[in-house]
Amino acid sequence: MLLTLIAAIDENRLLADARGIPWKLPRDTAHFREYTADKWLLLGRTTYEEMRGWFRTGHMPLVLSSRCGWDPEIGRVVSSVPQAIAMAEAAGQTELVCIGGGQVFAAALPYATKLLITRVHARIESQGRPVYFPHWDDSQWEDVIIWQQPADAEHALSFALHAMTRR
Ligand SMILES: NC(=O)c1ccc[n+]([C@@H]2O[C@H](COP(=O)([O-])OP(=O)(O)OC[C@H]3O[C@@H](n4cnc5c(N)ncnc54)[C@H](OP(=O)(O)O)[C@@H]3O)[C@@H](O)[C@H]2O)c1
Incomplete structure (x- = not known):
């Protein structure tokens, strides 16, 4: 059973701040849509609330929450990663x-077998309520760059997709 974590982060591992995700990178959005299509997804209740309306037929969201008696409109609630x-x-x-x-x-990193990380080549100044991807130990992961995207008319920042598998 593979557990893949898919994320886009800046050079400080910033995922989001008070603005939400602080970049718009169409190629990364397309990669995210493509990779997650027709898959079972694990996400937190906060991210689920932000993504209402995004889920497509074929997605099965499992929403991590400690709330008793709450159920998502789409998918199922879970109380732990295992x-x-x-x-x-x-x-x-x-x-x-x-x-x-x-x-x-x-919560999921200790169980992860693969990390698909879009590394945005910038240090974004957080505008409050920063949310970070957890620290990982480089020595435990084999890191391969899948593709790189330079800054261009559609992308204000350059970035690269890294696929990391547990050694
Ligand atoms: N850049 C990216 O790739 C990326 C990807 C995804 C999300 N984001 C951003 O990340 C932000 C949200 O992240 P977040 O950390 O604030 O929230 P989150 O991880 O989406 O959700 C947090 C909620 O999940 C539940 N939860 C978390 N750990 C749990 C555990 N061990 N057991 C039971 N329930 C647990 C709790 O729900 P209850 O309160 O219901 O108990 C908690 O309030 C958003 O701004 C979003 O835009 C960025």
Whole structure:
């Protein structure tokens, strides 16, 4: 069973701040849509609330929450990462894709087999309420750059997609 974490971060591992995700990078958005299509997804309740309306037929969101008696409109609520992995596995899935946010990436990182990280080549000044991707130990991960995108008319910042697999 694969647990893949997919995220876009800046050079300080910033994921978002009071503005939400502080960049617009169409190629990264397209990559995110493509990779997550028709998959079971693990996400936190905060990210779920932000993404209402985004989910497509074929997505199965498993929403991590400690709330009793709350159920998402789409998908299922879970109370732990191992519960989400077990549910996906019992349904015959071979991969669960964790799409954040910061708290859920931190809870899922110990179980992750792959990190798909878009590294934005900038240090964004946070405008309050910064949310970070958790620290990982480089020595435990084999890091391959899949592609690189220079800044251009559509992308104010350059960035690169890294696929990291656990050694
Ligand atoms: N740049 C990126 O790639 C990226 C990706 C995704 C999200 N984001 C950004 O990240 C931000 C949200 O991140 P966040 O850290 O604030 O929130 P989050 O991780 O999306 O959700 C936090 C909520 O998840 C539940 N939760 C988290 N850990 C749990 C655990 N171990 N057990 C049970 N429930 C748990 C709790 O819900 P309850 O309160 O219901 O208990 C908690 O309030 C947003 O701004 C979003 O835009 C960025």
